[in-house]
Amino acid sequence: MGWNHWAGGKKRLPGRAVLALVVIVALLLPAAGGAKKKEEQLQLPEKYRQWLESVEKLITKTERELFLQLEKDYQRDAFIEEFWKARDPYPRTSRNEFRDEFMRRTDQATELFGDLRDERAQTLLINGHPTARIEVSCSELWPIEVWFYDSRDYHGGDVLLLFYQRWGQGPWRLWHPLDGLDDLAINGRTTYGDIDLRCTESDAILAAIGYLTNLGVAGVATLQAQLSRPIEQPRGEWVASFQAYSTDLPEGAELFDATLMVGYPGRYQSRTIVQGTVAVPVAGVASATLGDFRSYNLILTGEVLSGDVLFDSFRIKYDFPADEVEDREHDLAGNGSHGPMLPLVFERYLRGGTYRLIVKVEDLGSGRVFREERTIEVPKLDQAPAPPPLDPETARILAEANAAIRNGETTVKIAPLQGEWQTGLVRIDAMTTGDDIDRVSFVLDDETVLTKRRPPWNVELDLGEVPRPRLLRVVAFNAAGEEVASDEVMLNAGRHRFAVRLVEPQRGKRYARSLRAKVDVSVPEGEGVERVELYVNETKVATLYQPPYVQPIVLPEDEPVAYVRAVAYTPDGNSTDDWVFVNAPGNLDELDIQYVELYVTVLGGDKRPVDDLRPEDFQIFEDGAPQTIARFERVRDLPIHAAIMLDVSASMEERLADAQAAALRFFEQTVTPRDRATVVTFNDHPNLTARFTNDVTALAAGLAGLKAERSTAIWDSLIFTLYYFNGIKGQRTILLLSDGRDESSRFPYEDALEYARRAGVTIYAIGLDLPRSALSDRRKLNKLADETGGRAFFIKDVAELGSIYETIERELRSRYLITYQSTNTSTAKDFRFIEVKMTRGGLEAKTMRGYYP
Template identity: 50%
Template structure:
């Protein structure tokens, strides 16, 4: 089933659920079920159509929710929804709840739009948090497993008791509450074969506790450089002060992350103008791989090439043969879609814990992107991924020139920009980038900001001061919660 496109795979799972219900239901009555069918595509923007499959008896109407807010109600089939998810591929949550004639929730489903392909997460789709349940309820979970990882098991818990252990979809069981209408904690815990775990939990039949306060853990991977732009180590927590929107923050974690694994995406311009430099670029990118993922540690490097569209040439890997082989057949041709490709690279790097970087190499201006510079900059701010930009043989120009564009991406994300006269200096630029990546400080704090959590007004500005003469701290200039 892993080779099916996502929409078809969800339909197959829904059919399996229906078959399971048909074999366990009493008197042939199937319990209500609802399945959201996503549109095709990995990166979703703009106006989209979502279809809904319903099964069983007792569904009176459906309610649609976007990021926890009710947006639409459908009282009769066909239960489809046309929805504008916005101009940028930011993560969104689309949920549908099925209700009976009395308004009670009898089934639910949820889609995570624009979720990272590397996301490891479990979410309880049913029951809905805060819903009223009788003596029996249906618990159903969805698990997102990263590429090259294997799900070992999923556990479903009722309060403190293990109710079921499942090893493949559908992850659904019927649970009997200790007493009809009793408050209960339903928990799903997913385990990967490598030992990683994640969980989700909901309370049903509970009291209304009013508004919740969101507390964000903010992690700042920070480089300190001297006047010669060389990384500086040996500093302590007391040497730094962090401000969010001008308010000093209290650090909850501080460490030097010299040995922390790096996940780097090498983003290479292979438009027609790069043809004379392509072999040099290939060698330099492979050299960066050898110094990171090829050195025997936990680092991983991926390669995305782009001309008038981006293409994943090499997924994250530690295998040199895979990396070099993925770049071997690349040809330089067609135009340049820099903004589209940068957004795709940032999307691909999402969902991975720890230190992440995109190493962007280009020799020209954007020519054919669907997204604009402002779109790409906004998405870069949301990504929390450091961008290291390398420009080859670029004119200095005025505002909006390629040099200024690349510099802005780097400055906003805590990276660095390099401008080379020819590709022969690429190896030295990659070495300087690696020196920075190996000499970062992790500054973490819990933000209790009351600013909006969505929209452009939600952007929270960050400033890090270092209390040593002649030193400068570089990190992202802000973030979206």
Template identity: 30%
Template sequence: MAPWLILLAAVSPLALRVEVEPLGKGATGTVVAVAVQVAPEEREQLGPRVRFHVEFWKGSQKLDDGSGVGELAGDGSFLLYREWPSGEGLLRVQVSSLDGSKVGVVERKVVVPVLDKPFVAPEGAPPDATALAPSPPAEEAVRFARPRLGTVVGTVELTLEAPEDTGEVRFFQDSQLVVVKNRPPWQLSLSLGATPRRTVVRAEAWSRDGRLLGEDAVVLSGSESRLEVQILLREGKGEDQPTRVTVAVSPPGLEEEVVLRLDDRTVARWLSCPCVTELPAQALRSARILVAEARGGGREGEAVLAVGTGTLLETARVDVVELPVSVLDAAGKPVSDLRPEDFHVWENGHPVVVDSLGRSEDLPVLLGLAVDVSGSMEKDFPLVRQAVGGFLADFLRPGDRFFLGTFAWEFSLLLPWGSEPRLAVDRLARVRVEGGTSLHDAVIKALELFRGKKGPRGLVVITDGEDTTSRTGWDAALRYARTMRTPIFPVGIRVSVLDFVFRSRLSELAAATGGEAFFVGKPEDLPAVYRRIGEQLRQQYVVVYRSPASSAGDAFRQVTVKVQREGVTVRTTPGYFPSP
């Protein structure tokens, strides 16, 4: 075993040891077990659970980045299952108490061997181990035979493969029931017209005694550069019954790997479809997003479902899309005199007609603020507090609404949606500045407050350092942000120019949502940043159009916006998941 290593830090150090054992060949690399153990004398003080963060690097490339909560065994250990590429790399494991008062870090070189024997999860293994062993294609599953590829017009014939005891098949086109068949062959003749458009066809197979045997979906005239991925959920009859999850990939037969994740945790993996599994109902209720990723044939694709805050959310039909757009001139100033005909919008490569164009200066604005109050912010917090109060007082107009939240170990909502900026400074003055930095969790929880709201909006996140204590990993937070169509304006305070990873993440978060990232060397610079954010929010356009995707689905919809004017920069989300 590795020697005991102690982290010297402002918080109490936590002694750890880490051992890595190769287990077998995975889908893309070698599956390893990472055994983490805290010193025996620490076990009683920590309690039964700890937070962990694990990274695996090869050179300057981070190949693994996972966070979560570990359940300590009686000897103070817990086990992680990961999949890494072969060769030498650097492993970094951080473990902290739930309150962040104790932190330990181990960094060590690891040589990952190439193994020929496939990894098989041991009996009774946890879900993360089971998920690393690729599941075989579901037997007796329902699946569309491969249709012809590319753009489809005119009449298309689709054939469904179904179990022998199938007594009825229901075919749906873009969520509408089109035909019910009660005997094989299970075929559908579909007239698509002369103009190609993206069409989702779904089929349900039912037994003669009324049991759902399975379902599948196929996308016609979809993207020619990406795989189209659909997540089909079927809840159990009882409240505690598992939910059946089917991942449908189009075009069928191209998939080489399909991965299903619940938040940051891999729960299933397949090398070919049919891709069917069951998930505990409680796991879905307590999660935030369900993600399916597929690759094959030189393409990739993913689908995301927001599964909500305690209840499973039905994916809503999305017809009308409101897209926040900022247009800046060469000097970085907002352009405010554009008309609907100046905007050209494409969704998944298809041009759309702009139905209307709103301007935030004519509409009430929704503003969210999430302020880092971790221990490292203590010195700067008085000036940060004043700057936040000044920003709200200067920016808000009658009809605007805002909320104010803080985050350290957890996200706390200080002020729900309201319009009284004078309350902000008073509430912030009562906050204790201490603890870790749960940035990822804060982004998700703050964005949840925008759910169901319409009109111009923006979320400002003020922080001085990288996430250390979130339950949610970076990838899950970024995916969730892409579902909400809310521009995010991260503001980094005293972030070193050498902290490439953190700066890159804040910039990526802004770019993925149509916002802008700012970095200030001292809190005295915040008012100028807030003025710039205020200008963008106040001069934001809301482009409204009808989506050419006539079914809700859950695949990412790529959006391109261009403006018919020389020398301008258009800033908006590069696309969206329609789930919320």
């Protein structure tokens, strides 16, 4: 686009427009508080002042306010690290791509313009390099630069900017029509004609002036806001989380007394285990009451400094039922005058050396605070025996928990497996440490496959041709037959598995005064762990907010302990748990009860969903036995995970564009912020073109640029897509579109059908222009849909896809979630058939035909 396109507005602003612009710009000017902000910034050490200036257009108001409140350099360093982490687009990679790009722009802006406060530098930092940058030298005007962004480089469309340096020195600024044309002139007065006659780059200058003038008052204000927008808002509430980890005392905080004790009971790999205990007198804190339940609730926040650097920070919440606490007679601090104590135990893994330990404890009941800061000398436990704990009573109470640390030197670990799919013959290797291992057993899906009494600890397993999820455990025993270590991995778990495992305590072992809980967490791709909660029986005793998820637990004295439970949460509120039964009688058997979820579509005689039903309208049967409905609800607002499988084989060439458009309309109409969708295209092999997301633009990108070519491998591609669903819970559905029979799959149809049965994903199959003679292909698609609770549609023209997708979307939002606890307690792994009958006539229920326990 030429400069002359923008230069058409060679006129001065009318008086009323200037007045209106004055009002708007006045509203945009910084408040008087800006002076105070600058003053606070100038009081920072030079290193941090420069950093704050460099992120001027990036940092939010809340982030700035918190940074200016920090008093210690190690806190500022930690803030800067978390500041960049919050903006990292791919947190699982070693690089922070956002920070690297921003620092590259910062270096370029500094090299080009010297001062980052220069408005050219700020514009470059936020918007990147302009498409064109013209430096103007004109004897009539102050130094000028004209910048042009076209729509490829700036999301707001084509933009022209004019920067100038008044008086020929100092920082440059962006010209605003309010400044007037004369502000650009050296002698204080100029006209469009003068610029046109006397400046060699007059076209560029006049184009920028005309563009900005023609935008109008509101348009200029909007453009300024867009140009100075924050580059990337941070994900989540990281500022609030950072504040929560502060060990500073709140202003005016009321204090309570407590005793901090530190010991070194063992080692973890190459590090020493530092075990701290804060003994809190019950008399110094207050309980909280909710209904009939009364408890003491405290949060411990800790920091470990190595020199002037924050080496580690941690936060743990402790919960104590009041009736248990007030019955205690022991005194952790060894001074009976204090009465009952609350033991707040924590562990960190540190290398030998000198550290500064800061501990703050907040009592949620009273608001009072305890804080202590001390230097600790952490020994190297591979060179000298561990020093005893500071307090004998603490050692007595934690003896069982610390015994687990010593046992922890005996370990078994499954070696990482190659590839994402594990099929056929697979070699499994296990690595061990310690001298207490007599034999190692390999257990696949609760069946012991092999036990070996001498290394190498390995086995070859036949996992079959289809990538089924399989649970592999490796268990190490000592000479007395006691389990001393174990590890487990879910084979073929996929990228979305969310699981938690209690490594300690050991199942069935007896514990009297304490135990050590150790938790492993696996999270879905791109997710993190928000917290891990630990329970003894039904009582929550601790909440861990960061790894390692290890916690010594002091057990109640008079209450029998039946089980320990760990619950892990992701930031979006999803949770998963694991249980370990302890102190159980020897003849106790664990019974695996199946809790079955059914997503049921009910169709009337017109084949439209019926959405006014009640539990008594349904009868559930499993292998012919009636089941009792435990939960019943409409699923109109429950999240959906949906995949569109799009055939892009050569026969789809003339229909592909319409199929792409129909799929995009489905996403636009169906995907809400709570839903996730994905795109899998296939010809002679599957291709994941868009991962699960609620971003319709990303899904559109997955549908774009497709070429119809090669043959069709429907069953291979279906297994691939079902595998991609592994680990995802709730409503899951596949919309499979193909116009032909399978020509090149490695897996037969029967394997795909069996895999679909195990996956529990609803399949809607759409056959496009299948000839009536292709009866076998139609039967296969029909059976796939019927077995999984979906439907099969056969259409002649791709134009019918829109109405089919609308029908599917209506059914997905009109289903019923029905759950029941299976009455079948058999340990057999055979397929269990499910039948849903309607008590009202004329209705048809569609759901999965059964499941594998």
